[in-house]
Structures are given as structure tokens and as C-alpha cells.
Amino acid sequence: MAVHTSDDRWIDAPVETVFVFMDEPSNQAAVTPSLTRAERIERLPNGGNRAAYEYEMFGVRFTGEVGATTYEPPERIVYEMTGDLSGRIAWRFEPERGGTRLTYAADYEVPGPLPGLLVAPLISWYNRREVRRLLENVAEAVEGEERSAVASTS
Numbered sequence: 001m002a003v004h005t006s007d008d009r010w011i012d013a014p015v016e017t018v019f020v021f022m023d024e025p026s027n028q029a030a031v032t033p034s035l036t037r038a039e040r041i042e043r044l045p046n047g048g049n050r051a052a053y054e055y056e057m058f059g060v061r062f063t064g065e066v067g068a069t070t071y072e073p074p075e076r077i078v079y080e081m082t083g084d085l086s087g088r089i090a091w092r093f094e095p096e097r098g099g100t101r102l103t104y105a106a107d108y109e110v111p112g113p114l115p116g117l118l119v120a121p122l123i124s125w126y127n128r129r130e131v132r133r134l135l136e137n138v139a140e141a142v143e144g145e146e147r148s149a150v151a152s153t154s
Contacts, residue, residue, distance in 0.1 A: 003108055003110055005128060005131050008101055009101075009138075011101075013142045013145075019073055022091055023073075026040075033137075044071070047068075049066075057123075076091065078091075081108055085111075089108075090103075
């Protein structure tokens with residue numbers, strides 16, 4: 001079953017700070033609610049990461065790898081997903097009002113025997129909720145780092 005989800009959020013931190021944070025696979029696992037593990041395997045020749053992941057949805061664990069096919073610091077990272085879930089995840093980092101507009105978009109295939117018509121609404125709801133929480137968690141983590149950095153230089 002094909003799934004598409006996307007959302008964006010303004011974050012009160014410079015683009016470079018948000019990019020560096022999201023470029024670290026372990027940070028993605030820390031802020032993505034259902035991502036139980038993300039570990040860098042290697043840095044690719046383009047500068048991006050190849051990482052192993054574990055993702056859990058409705059008690060089902062999915063494993064595989066992501067590899068940065070597009071890596072344009074500090075503007076964009078596009079990952080191709082392989083393994084139990086296959087597809088594409090795209091991050092865009094845009095300067096806006098002294099901060100960053102962070103956009104997440106994903107298109108992937110969910111394997112399984114259930115007909116898409118039965119589970120599509122539930123998976124769609126779940127993914128919208130997950131992406132909203134992910135973006136909230138990124139904002140909280142990065143803005144917290146920014147406040148700590150400012151406080152330590154004062």
C-alpha cells in the first residue's frame with residue numbers, strides 16, 4: 001500500500017543548526033516517535049549518510065536502510081528507503097523570519113496482506129500524527145540547544 005505524508009513547521013533556530021541536528025541519524029531516532037533505532041553505517045561520497053533503521057507501527061517492526069541520494073547542506077536531504085519499507089523521505093530546510101521552515105515529506109510502500117482500503121485511513125491518520133509530533137520534537141530539541149548555547153555565552 002502506497003503512503004504519502006508531509007508537513008512543515010517553523011523552528012526558532014538557524015537553518016545550519018537544524019540541518020546539522022537532522023543530519024545525525026541518532027537524533028532522528030530521538031525525535032521520531034516510532035523510529036526505535038537509527039544508526040549511521042557510513043558517510044556516503046556525497047557527504048550524506050547511509051543508516052540502518054527500525055520503525056514500529058501498530059506493534060509491527062520494520063527494518064532496513066536509508067541512503068542520502070540528494071545531500072545539499074544546509075538546504076535539503078533526500079533519502080531512499082530500502083528494506084521492509086521502501087520509498088523516499090525528503091527534508092527541506094528554508095530560512096524564514098530569522099529561523100527555519102523545516103519540511104518533511106515521505107512516500108513509501110507498506111507491506112502486508114490487508115487490503116489498502118481497510119487500513120489506509122488508519123495508516124494515514126497515524127502518519128499525520130507521527131509527522132506532527134516529529135516536527136514538534138525537532139523544534140523542542142533544537143530550540144533547547146539554541147537557548148543553552150546562548151545562556152552559556154552570556
